[in-house]
Amino acid sequence: MGDSVVHALDGVGLTIQSGEFVSITGPSGSGKSTLMHIVGCLDRPTSGALQLGDKVISAMSDKQLAQVRNREIGFVFQTFNLINRTTALDNVTVPLIYTRRSYAKKTAEAALERVGLGARGRHKPSELSGGECQRVAIARAIVNNPKLILADEPTGNLDSRTGKQIMRIFHELHDSGITILLVTHEMDVAVQANRTIHMLDGKIVQDIAVDQSYREQIIEAVKATEMHLHREEGPFPPPDDERATAALQHERRGASARTTDLAE
């Protein structure tokens, strides 16, 4: 570390229109997380510029970045990242605290209501299922009415049925006009977006609009593979079974790339 500069992102030029639903796929180390962190104002690019609406993010101070994260961006993580010792409602309230303005308790309750957890606000994350936790996290992301939601593998820790419920919420949010940028390695999740971007070694290698026929084609393929796996080898493919993993799961083994090397 430190000897050489690793380009986690290299010459990425990307414009996302307001109201788009974009998914990003790519193997580990392809730079999709780094892209998310930079778009989410958590990390600064060593060179290059980022613009969010009419704001030039790359020229902003740390203080201004905090405000952008607070008011214009909502984060959803694979591991939910809730604060375990406080209630669901308190978790949703956290972004409100950092607005530094007075807020109504109702705002947080309304956000929970919106993800269908109105009655579960007093529960702690440990008392909630994985799907419920992720919904609390989504409520937290939308509580300040952001323009953009960044979701990093939001269904990665959930079973497929719960994953579908979560995706339904993302669709609803998208329908209400929020721009969504979603990182995933599940193809059937990725094709639910209107546009899917595939990254490799810090570069965008594919950027396509998803139409209905492509979507159905991929979903069919996923189903077929799953059926095949269940019939032939049981639910879990053996680790050396390249055939099962090649098309659908880009990353299952590889070590995670150190995107922070970008900063050096």
Added chain:
Amino acid sequence: MFFLRIMRMAIKGLQTNLLRSLLATLGVIIGVGAVVAAVSILEGSQRDILEQFESLGADQVIVVNGQRQHGGRAVSVNSLLPEDADAIRREHEKIITATVPQFQGAGQIKYFQKNTGAAVLGTTEDYDEVNSYLVAQGRFITREDVRGNAMVTVLGYGVAEKLFGSLPAVGKNVKINGKSFSVIGVMEERGTLGFIEVDNQVIVPLTTAMDRLFGARYLTMLVVRASGTDKVPETIDAVRQTLRAEHRLKPGEEEDFQIFTQEMIKQQFGQFAAIFAVVFYSIAGISMVVGGIGIMNIMTVSVTERTREIGVRIAVGARRFDILRQFLIEAAIISFLGGGLGVACGWAMANLLSSVTQVLEIYTPPMAIVVALLMAIAVGIVSGIYPAIRAARLDPVEALRYE
């Protein structure tokens, strides 16, 4: 409002690890407890003792027998004679209004079947007035009683109570150490006077005490009253001059008597109190440092444990300063709680000591509690700085990925 929310958040943060946090503040608890206990005892006994000396009067100069170094030990040297009192009075009439020689002994006081132990004070007719300690019934001893070695006594309030109850005592005869005395008066209820429990004392003429009861040659104490508080220094010089002459001390020879005033005793006590305070405050200081390290340790652990939480907070819009402040407030609250417990422990400790020893008076000044709590908060903030800076400096991207 924003600050209140941060406070609320910090308190919630502490709830989960309350026991652990309080254990970490053990040093603060002990430190604050030591301060509060020490201050309570010091203040209490200071008040108690000063009250005693106040009752002596600021215009009094007290002379007691001297001490001499003898084979490395301080040996008391009896030297005060009843004549010294007369000489001092005679030679310095302008600045001295009274001299009250005193001889103190112990006696068994008996009235028929009733019997009580009491202090026996032999003194002269000026004793009551000089001390503003007056008779309630009958009369006080007179110059004639003293001159004539009269077998008369004035009973302290408590002694009269024990022997006679509600019956009149004046005119009755009591036995002091087997010798018969006529009761001429009963003193008012007073409690203590200059450390002596005068309610449990009987007063007889000085001459009677020294010649007939105890066969003593030397006085226990000689109280000299100056004509005013401003004349006290002059009086001290006068007393010293007369006594040196009376005792035939050569120039430069060590004095065989000691002179005290209320002021001097107060100062001496003040010095003692200061030493006591330094010792206790040092213990408290060391405990506070230990407590501070404990808090620093626990906060560092807390920051590490909550790395992801910090990442999330930054991701949803917390500034670095918000994170810093959150952990500082948490540290301050922990040590404030420790301080509160310390105050309670210290107060309980002081009161326990007081009730066990039955001697010490306890007084806890409210200011001491405020200062102790502020000190605790300060320790918390100072020891919270390092962990809080660590928390604020976390890279959010790394923090969110932290396992």
